[in-house]
Amino acid sequence: MIEARNITKHFGTLPALLNVSFTIQQGSVTGLIGPNGSGKTTLIRIMNGVLGANAGQVMIQGMNTSQETEKVLSICGTLTEQSGLYENMSGRDNLLFFADAFALKCPAERIDELVELLEIQDYQHRKVGTYSTGMKKRLGLARVLLHRPSILFLDEPTNGLDPDGIQMVLRILRRLNVEQGMTILISSHVLTQLSAVCNDYIFMEKGRIVEKGTEQEIIQRYQSEPRLEVEADMPNGWITGAFSPVAANSHSATFQLSSREQIPQLLRQLTESGQVYQARIEGNDLESIYFAIREANAHE
Numbered sequence: 637m638i639e640a641r642n643i644t645k646h647f648g649t650l651p652a653l654l655n656v657s658f659t660i661q662q663g664s665v666t667g668l669i670g671p672n673g674s675g676k677t678t679l680i681r682i683m684n685g686v687l688g689a690n691a692g693q694v695m696i697q698g699m700n701t702s703q704e705t706e707k708v709l710s711i712c713g714t715l716t717e718q719s720g721l722y723e724n725m726s727g728r729d730n731l732l733f734f735a736d737a738f739a740l741k742c743p744a745e746r747i748d749e750l751v752e753l754l755e756i757q758d759y760q761h762r763k764v765g766t767y768s769t770g771m772k773k774r775l776g777l778a779r780v781l782l783h784r785p786s787i788l789f790l791d792e793p794t795n796g797l798d799p800d801g802i803q804m805v806l807r808i809l810r811r812l813n814v815e816q817g818m819t820i821l822i823s824s825h826v827l828t829q830l831s832a833v834c835n836d837y838i839f840m841e842k843g844r845i846v847e848k849g850t851e852q853e854i855i856q857r858y859q860s861e862p863r864l865e866v867e868a869d870m871p872n873g874w875i876t877g878a879f880s881p882v883a884a885n886s887h888s889a890t891f892q893l894s895s896r897e898q899i900p901q902l903l904r905q906l907t908e909s910g911q912v913y914q915a916r917i918e919g920n921d922l923e924s925i926y927f928a929i930r931e932a933n934a935h936e
């Protein structure tokens with residue numbers, strides 16, 4: 637378990653983090669979300685012990701990160717925007733170099749495993765300077781996985797990747813979580829990608845945590861009046877029981893509801909009188925919730 641207690645960090649007089657507290661359960665995948673400058677990178681650097689806080693502490697599996705930094709680093713892997721790779725060396729030589737730094741036993745076997753997991757077989761012998769952003773990202777991920785960490789901190793891991801690259805990184809993260817029970821914290825402002833991998837979220841704004849919880853919990857807090865967009869064949873029209881649409885054509889209609897509880901009632905009535913092919917709740921995706929959270933905290 638990871639526990640941050642009342643973390644405050646100033647750079648000079650500028651506050652970067654203010655009284656930040658949260659808990660991350662073992663085996664969870666948490667999205668750390670916030671706009672530029674909200675403190676995500678600073679928080680990750682404090683969590684893995686490379687940066688000290690002005691106040692508060694982070695405990696990782698019972699260890700204080702500022703006091704037992706070496707031990708903490710031995711169980712954590714951190715991928716930052718600067719991957720720390722040597723451009724004049726091949727991908728494989730980079731991995732051998734870092735394996736040596738970690739005093740890894742049987743480095744060649746571990747590197748083979750990671751090269752396969754990250755699908756970098758074809759270019760492992762090429763100089764890193766010739767790699768694309770996506771290739772570097774995968775190699776960077778292989779590097780931070782070398783010492784078999786049980787916790788992974790990822791700062792914007794999909795930045796600069798094309799859609800295929802993004803899918804691949806997310807697929808690997810899911811695999812690491814499901815197969816190895818790895819605890820993962822991912823910072824990002826590309827929200828739509830995160831819902832495929834995260835079970836928990838921490839939303840930051842100006843150095844403070846403004847919301848946290850599972851996707852469902854957060855949606856329930858922010859979505860009081862859902863709109864439902866329905867695609868269906870309704871031979872007798874869209875008006876069903878107490879519900880009438882605010883907009884409709886022959887195949888689809890939009891219903892404005894007053895509460896979440898009305899969603900199953902409406903769907904039941906629609907399926908009783910026609911064929912429902914698709915129903916989508918507008919405004920309950922992470923992206924919409926993100927803006928709702930930002931708006932709610934805009935004046936604080």
Ligand SMILES: Nc1ncnc2c1ncn2[C@@H]1O[C@H](COP(=O)(O)OP(=O)(O)OP(=O)(O)O)[C@@H](O)[C@H]1O
Binds near residue numbers: 652677
């Ligand atoms: N080394 C530093 N020296 C001075 N100020 C810093 C330093 N690192 C971060 N800051 C400031 O702290 C605040 C939080 O920055 P941080 O990089 O943690 O935000 P972020 O949420 O990761 O942003 P981004 O999404 O742009 O990466 C910003 O105002 C930033 O300018």
